[in-house]
Amino acid sequence: MIKLLNMAVILLLCIACVGKNDAIKKNDTLSNFVIDPDYKWHNIEAKTITDEEKISKTNLFIKCYYYENGDICKTILTNFEKECDEGVGLSCGLLSVASRDARGVSRDPQKTLEYIKKGCYFNDSLSCMYMRQKYIQEGNNVIASKILESIKKKCVKDGTFECLLLSIVYENDEMLAKNNNINITSYKEKACKKEFALACAYLDSKQLGKKTYQQYQKQACDLGMLSACDALRESVDLNVFTQHSRLFRIW
Numbered sequence: 001m002i003k004l005l006n007m008a009v010i011l012l013l014c015i016a017c018v019g020k021n022d023a024i025k026k027n028d029t030l031s032n033f034v035i036d037p038d039y040k041w042h043n044i045e046a047k048t049i050t051d052e053e054k055i056s057k058t059n060l061f062i063k064c065y066y067y068e069n070g071d072i073c074k075t076i077l078t079n080f081e082k083e084c085d086e087g088v089g090l091s092c093g094l095l096s097v098a099s100r101d102a103r104g105v106s107r108d109p110q111k112t113l114e115y116i117k118k119g120c121y122f123n124d125s126l127s128c129m130y131m132r133q134k135y136i137q138e139g140n141n142v143i144a145s146k147i148l149e150s151i152k153k154k155c156v157k158d159g160t161f162e163c164l165l166l167s168i169v170y171e172n173d174e175m176l177a178k179n180n181n182i183n184i185t186s187y188k189e190k191a192c193k194k195e196f197a198l199a200c201a202y203l204d205s206k207q208l209g210k211k212t213y214q215q216y217q218k219q220a221c222d223l224g225m226l227s228a229c230d231a232l233r234e235s236v237d238l239n240v241f242t243q244h245s246r247l248f249r250i251w
Contacts, residue, residue, distance in 0.1 A: 030128045033135075033147050034121045046122040047087045054090055054161040055196045059223060061094045062197055065103045065247055066227050073104035084115070089124025092116075096130060097247065125151050125162050129169070129250040152180070155187075160194050163187040168202070168248055192216065197223035204231070204243045213241060 031037075031046070049057075061080075064073035077098055083091035096115035099108050116134070119127025132147040148169075154162040167187035170177035177184060185208075191199030201220035204213060214235050220228030231242040 030123045030125070030147075030150055031121045033128055033131055033143060033150075034117050037117060037121045041118060041121050044085075044087045044122075046089060047083075048123075049088060049090060051158075051160045051194065055191075055194060057090055057094065058161075059195075059197045059225075061097070062225050062247070064098065065101070066225070067103070070104070077104050084118060084122075087122050089119040089122030089127055092119030092122060093124045093126035093130070095119075096127065125154060125159070125165055126248065126250070129165055129248075133250060160191045160196065164191040164196060164199050164202075165248065165250060167191075167199075168246060169250055192219060195223055197225040197228070198247060201225050201228040201231070201244050202246070204241065206241050210235065210239075210241075 057080075060076055063069060064076045067073075077095065080091040080095050080098075084095055092115045096112050096119060098104050099112040099115060101107070113134075116127050116130045120131045128147050129151065132144045135141070135144040135147070151162050151166060155166055164187060166182065167184045170180070170182050170187075171184050185203065185205075188199045188203050192203060197220045200216045200223065203216040206213075208216070214232055217228045217232040217235065221232055227244060231244070234240045234242055
């Protein structure tokens with residue numbers, strides 16, 4: 001009898017736990033795209049961060065990604081690891097980039113995927129864009145399309161970070177951009193105006209003209225992106241336009 005009672009209590013607790021997680025999932029659409037999330041994540045509340053915080057974190061990560069300082073990179077990634085464990089999805093997403101491209105850590109595909117899943121579960125648009133890429137590779141275009149639609153909604157609601165992510169996807173898929181009637185440059189300009197260093201640096205098309213190109217590279221340089229400083233010097237001294245390697249390869 002005691003064993004039966006104990007089993008009943010455990011069953012009720014499991015039902016309550018599932019109900020709680022279902023409620024979370026209904027309110028958090030991006031997390032729905034993660035299949036088989038780690039059960040440990042259910043007890044962590046996803047942290048909502050502002051566009052300004054997203055921009056600040058990404059501008060900081062640039063210092064690590066472009067090898068500006070090894071010691072600073074180690075500190076940045078250590079802080080991101082702590083924040084990721086606390087439910088800051090973007091920190092997980094940026095760690096996935098570091099792991100994927102071996103920036104400050106060794107390349108680890110399994111760990112990269114874990115960061116991506118964890119970040120998307122915590123409602124991070126960057127991580128979910130990488131999840132979209134994975135679904136496309138697996139031939140699951142239905143879920144991939146739903147992820148893209150969710151990111152687009154966030155962009156429309158004045159999500160500067162989401163608009164920049166979309167611009168990177170669209171500039172590598174002209175048909176997708178055409179079908180969505182997207183002005184890629186305007187998305188980057190919007191993010192650049194909010195002091196997003198990457199957005200300014202990624203305004204690097206030759207179609208912009210030399211003066212405009214230099215203006216954007218200077219803005220990125222002033223925001224601390226050293227590769228943009230190099231690009232500006234090359235443009236002035238050598239009349240060369242440098243297209244930056246894309247930090248977020250999410251197409």
